[in-house]
Amino acid sequence: MMKLIRPVVCSLAVAVTVAAPAFAALGGDTTSVQADLARMKGALRLTSTAVFTVHEITTDSGVVVREYVSPGDKVFAVSWRGPGIPDLRQMLGGYYGQFAQAASTTRGNHHHLAIERPGLVLQSSGHLRTFSGRAWAPDLLPQNFSVNDIN
């Protein structure tokens, strides 16, 4: 069942182990925040398609963070899932200001929030003890990439 909703990554991707862990905020590159993986005390899994690479960090507290990296080594999307929302300042990097401004003027509800600005889309969901969300920079999306693949 778990696989049904992630067909694209799973069917197109090849999982490999990487020696050089890297994690980065939206808009960054994969060499910019090497320290994050160590800070999150997580395990890294890398999956690649012809269009993008996913860096997935799973921590022992059950948080899964993914960053979607373009062939040009730009993080164009991030997602998270676990018992809380990760620090969005760190997840969104230079895009955080846009989020904060938009969030202050957008009424969500306690279980869903979505903001859409020309440079940034963010969707957050939380139910009981599980939180999930995703954010992307429309300008950075690779060609032929569907945002439905951010999961």
Next chain:
Amino acid sequence: MRKFVALALIQLGFLAACGGGGGYGGGGGTPPPPPPTQTIATPGPPNVEKMTVDSGPSGVNAANTVYISVKVCAPGSTTMCQTIDHIEVDTGSIGLRILSEALTSVTLPPETDGTNPLAECVQFADGTSYGSLHMADITLPVSGEAAANVNVHIIGDPAYVASIPSNCPPGLQREDTVALFGANGILGVGPFTDDCNSTGPCPLPPAPPQSQNFIYYTCPTPSTCATTTATVAQQLANPVTLFPSPDNNGVIVELPAVGSAGATTVSGSLVFGIGTRTNNGLGTATVLLEDPFTGFITGTYKGTAYIDGYLDSGSNGNFFTDSSLTLCTSNANFYCPASTMSETATLKGTSAATLTANFSVANADMLFSTTGYTAFSNLGGTNGDAMGFDLGLPFFYGHNVFTAIEGNTVSGNMGPFFAY
């Protein structure tokens, strides 16, 4: 653009014909076909509380938010009490939380760990709320359901929010006022017994940038709070579990159908107990057993199985992913299709039983353009969880939705489960 205008005119026509709607499930437009046998229990003792969908506390302008009143008293007192209206009824969270701003005429003693007062940071999808924990005797004024010595989260008490701990997730909006929270408080009556961990202490938060949706603090002073593990007894409990038997194994949210143009207000009933009295039986409802750890069921929609499925009175729309539906430009939370779309999903729990869920998605901008309307049966929006399928309050209109609490068995069905 032309289509939008035409539809708006059609809607106005309905409104005029229906005199503006309102009242008990009233509203304009063509009502959906009624479910076969919806019977809404009459509010009153011993186990039926009155609920109302309206615009919320002054200045909030809520949509699809169902509220209740709660009377809180200092423990043991019958005079140091206050009845607080506009407490949101949420089957998607756990525990009673009240905004400090709304608690004006009674002082509640702190909940302590034996030495220091406790405080809590709670995360919602759209923000975080922080404040100290207190003790109260609570009574629901219409049904008379009551529980003593309940842990209550008081959100936004000034002494505490003056120094919010740095690990109370930064980067999210603070929701420590009534206007930002959208209610005077929230009554979390979901399928779990406790907010953070039903079977043991609430863990300390992980290292940043990770986070945790519940963080407890011990506070020698309001400005020197330190993270602590909270025992099950110290955590916020599901208030339903504290009510006397036989009303403590779950709730039924009973709201009448709402027509396609919406309604000004809606009244309904929150029934306590499932399968324990003549007014709370499962009847012909189908039970969907939830995952015991997440509370999720599976919703299959347009051929895709969404494994993070749930029914949630605290969601003001039906939230799911459908790239064929246009998002509103004014508010990306909601869909704004050019014409109303009829949708179907199949819900399934961990057993073989399935339920068909029919719902529709109308243009949210047009729904919201009707001044004074607060209840909409056809509001839909996107879901930040790519695996999420959330049937929120729009789906509750016209259905009696059961939410059974973990560990309770009704007719051989072990909670947590949904049924309708």
